Amino acid sequence: MLGPDRFMWRNSGHILSIPRLRSLRVPDMPSGLPSSRLITRLRCVTDVSEETERVITRLPISVRNYASSEVIVEQGTKASCCCLVLDGFVAREKTNTSDRQIISFYVPGDIPDANTLHLSKMDHSLTSIGSVVVGFIPHEPLHAALSQCPELLHALWRETLIDAAILRQWVVNLGQQEGVARVAHVLCELTVRLGAVGLLRNDSLSIPWTQADVAHATGMTAIHANRVIQDLRLRGLVEWGGKHVKIIRWEQLVQVASFSADYLHLKRISPVLQHITGLS
C-alpha cells in the first residue's frame, strides 16, 4: 500500500530521480469505500441510479499512496487504467526542459485521466500536490461496465466534458485576466469544486501547494505569485498562510476574479457551499 521505491523529485526546475528517503505522511483514508468518492462526485453533476451505484461499487479499485511531488502518470506513456482521486490534490501538467505548466487541479472524486479510455497515450503528466491517495481502475473492467451500463457511460462522458469546460474557462482566465484576477479565479474554482463534494471546512481550503505551484498554474513567476498573494492578503480578501487559504470576502474575490460557477455545470449546490457562496 506504500508508494514506489523511487520517485521523481523536483528541485529548482530540474527533475531528478532519487531514492525515497523521507517517511511517507500517510493521509487519512477517505471515509467508506473508494467508490463512494466517485459516486459523491457524479451526484454533483448528474443523476445516479442505484443500479449504476452498484455497478460502480463492483469496480475493482486498487488504492495507492503518493508523497508530495511524485509523478502518478507520466507524459508519453500509455495508460491501461484510470486513476480516481480519493484524498489530496492532483495536478495535470506539461513540463518542458525548463518550463512547467499546471493545466488543471483535481480534487477527491475526480478522474483526471478519464480521457485515457479513448486516448491511451498521455499528452501530459499527473503529479501529486502534497500527499495523495489514488484509486486505480483498470480499463478493461471499466469498459465492460460502461457497455453494460449506459448511465455510467454518459456520466463519465459528462465528466470529461466538464473537465473540458474547466479548461475553456482556464483559457479565458489566462488569456485575458491579469495576475491578481487569475489567482483569485483559481481560488474561487477550487472553493466551489471542493464545496460541491463536501470538502470545505470553515470557509477555507487546505491545499498543500507552494507559491511556485500557484505560479505554474497561473502562468507567472513564483516571485510574482508571491506579490499577487500579498496583494490579495492586503485587500483583505483571503488569509493565506502556508498551505492554508481562508476565504474572507467571497463576493469581492468573485468580483476580482470575474468568476461565475456556470461552467462547472453543477446540478446541485451542497448546503456548505450555499452558505459560503450564497449560490443556490
Added chain:
Amino acid sequence: MLGPDRFMWRNSGHILSIPRLRSLRVPDMPSGLPSSRLITRLRCVTDVSEETERVITRLPISVRNYASSEVIVEQGTKASCCCLVLDGFVAREKTNTSDRQIISFYVPGDIPDANTLHLSKMDHSLTSIGSVVVGFIPHEPLHAALSQCPELLHALWRETLIDAAILRQWVVNLGQQEGVARVAHVLCELTVRLGAVGLLRNDSLSIPWTQADVAHATGMTAIHANRVIQDLRLRGLVEWGGKHVKIIRWEQLVQVASFSADYLHLKRISPVLQHITGLS
C-alpha cells in the same frame, strides 16, 4: 438556405443586433454529402467501419450558411442539436462586456459543440470567422445513432477528448509562451489540422480572420498582434497578407512555437501534410 434576417455584428468591442443589409457571399458547397466531411475527419483519428459510415450518412443534417462574424450558437442558450462545420472557420468564444476571448478554432469536419450532447447549456458561443457553411444534426437522432452504434459513440467521445487535448495545449501556450510563440503555435496547429482533412493548398492557410481575431485568440491586443505578425514576417517564417497566410519555413516556425503535433492524436498524416511538415 440563407442565413437569418438579423445577425450579431461586432463593432469596436460592442455587440449590436442590426438588420442584415449586405448581400451574403455564399461560399462554395463542400464537395459531396455533408456527412463526408465528418467521415473524413473521423478517419484522421480513428477507424470507421462501413457500417458506421452508413449510420453517419443516414443522419439528418440541415445545412445553413452564415456571413462573417455571426453568432451560430449563443452562450447561455440550450442546444438541441450539434453543429458540424462543413466549410469555413468557426470560433468558440466567451465574451464579457468588454473582453472577447477566442477559446479555439474549428475547421471543416469538426463538431464544435459535441459537448452539448451531455451539457446542453452552452457556456460559450460559436461564431463564424468569415463566411461559413454549417450542418445541424438534431440531438435525438444523433443519440439514437450513438446507442445503436458503439463505434460511432466512441469516435465522437474521442473527438470531444481531442478537443480537450487541444485546450490543454492552448493553456500551456497561453500560460508560458510569449507573443511570437503563441501566434506561431496557432499557425502550426491550424496547418496540421487543415492538412489532416486535406484542406491545405500550396503550403498556405486561407483564413478570413482579422488581426483582432488573432489577438483575441492569443490573449493580446490587436496592436500587439500586428507587431508580432510583422516580427514573423521579418524573420521570414511566413508571408501574411490579409486573410492569406503562407508558411515559408515550417521547421523554424515549429521551433519558435515549441510545437509538437502529439496532442492532436492523429492516427494518420495525409500525404500533403507529410510533404509540408515532414511528419509521418
Added chain:
DNA sequence: CGTTCTATTGACTCGATTCAAACTAAGTGG
C-alpha cells in the same frame, strides 16, 4: 543544528497595453 525548501524584498529590464493618430482597402450611395 545545519541543510534544504519556501517565502519575501529590492532594483532593473522587458514585453505588452494604452492612447492617439495616420494610412490602406473595400463597400456604398449619389
Added chain:
DNA sequence: CCACTTAGTTTGAATCGAGTCAATAGAACG
C-alpha cells in the same frame, strides 16, 4: 465613377504589469 464611410492595418510614445537577478529571512526536516 467619385466621394464618403467604415473596417482593418500600421506607427509612435508613454506607461504598466511581469520577469529577471540577487540576496535575505523564515520554516521544515533529518
